[in-house]
Amino acid sequence: MMNLKRMVPLAMAMTLALAVTACGKKADSKEAGDGANAGKEKAVVYRTLDEIKESGTINIGVFSDKNPFGYVDENGDYQGYDVYFANRLGEDLGVKINYVSTEAANRIEYLETGKVDVILANFTVTKERAEKVDFALPYMNVALGVVSPESKVIESLDNWNPKDEMIVISGTTAEPFLIENYPNIPLQKYDSYATAKNAMENGNGVAWANDNTEVIAFALQNKGYTVGIPSLGSQDTIAPAVSKGNETLLNWINEEIKSLGNEKFFHANYEATLVDTYGLEFEDSLVVEGGQVQ
Incomplete structure (x- = not known):
């Protein structure tokens, strides 16, 4: 009986120990599994x-x-050069389009988190961005430009008055370009085109640096402003972007851009959406057909 009494507690202790050990392994396995799944979810966010x-x-x-x-126009519909292209993508893919409003600073985030399948938002191709997203073939040329009031036209960034501030939009190529090449220029940063536009109109900055297509449009659409620097830095391109690794969608878009080039689609797009702003003068210099940069 003494041996039996001793064996029962011993057996219970061993059982408890095994249970604890088993639970510990299960927890470790779950954590490892969650970690693996989390890694996969982070890596595979695209459709x-x-x-x-x-x-x-x-x-x-x-x-x-x-x-x-x-x-967005007065009827609540999306319009513009990028939207004209997006409409054709949806048509040729045979699907409806859910437009997602984005700001410059969250274009990459929206792709990384799977909030959007494609970004068509005046997205300039850069080496740094290409490390985080996959760019398709380009459909437009672009450079940086600087717009300022006609009363004080900025034609050079040299000998800048350190008391003057330059308006930029966070997440655009103008921001890192100025920080790297003109560190003496204080930047006044905004999150959206609308807030930057308001700042310029309210005289909060002496000039506004952005894509030259956008500052030219601003000057043409708003009296009292001129683009004193129409081209700043390197000549770049604008292209669609998809989540990193989404090869099937990327390949389809590339083939679509090549095919659209055969019908001069982007020239037709320009004439439907941009000619009222820029006229025909800039058409051939801005438009890229079939992904082929001249």
Whole structure:
């Protein structure tokens, strides 16, 4: 009996120990599993081409306040150069389009988190951005430009008055370019095109640096302003972007851009959406057909 009494507590202790050990392994396994899943969820946030087709809808990120590239009209409809292109993508893919309003600073985030399938928001191709997203073939040329009031036209960034501030939009190429090349120029940063535009109109900065297409449009649409620096830095291109690794969608868009080039689609797009702003003078210099930069 003494041996039996001793064995029962011993057996219970061993059982408890095994249970604790088992629970510990299960917890470790769950944590490892969660970690692995979390890693996969973070890496695989995009929808493939087939998944988009199956859903019947594609989510495209565009600007809602950058006339004439992406904006919402008086009827609540998205319009502009990027939207004209997006409409054709949806048509040829055979799906409906869910437009998602985006700001410059969250274009990459929206792709990384799967909020959108494609970004068509005046997105300039840069090496740094290409490390986080995949760019398709380009459909437009672009450089930086600087707009300022006609009463004090800024024609050079040399010998800058350190008391004067330059307006920029966070997340645009103007911001890092000025920080790297003109560190003496104090920047006044805004999150959206609309707030930067208001700041310029309210005299909060002496000038505004942005894509030259946008500052030219601003000067043409708003009296009292001129683009004293029409081209600043390198010549770049604008292209659609998809989540990193989404090869099926990327390949389809590239083939679509090549095909559209055969019908001079982007020249037709320009003449439908940009000619009222820029006239025909800038058409051939801005438009890129079939992904082929001249």
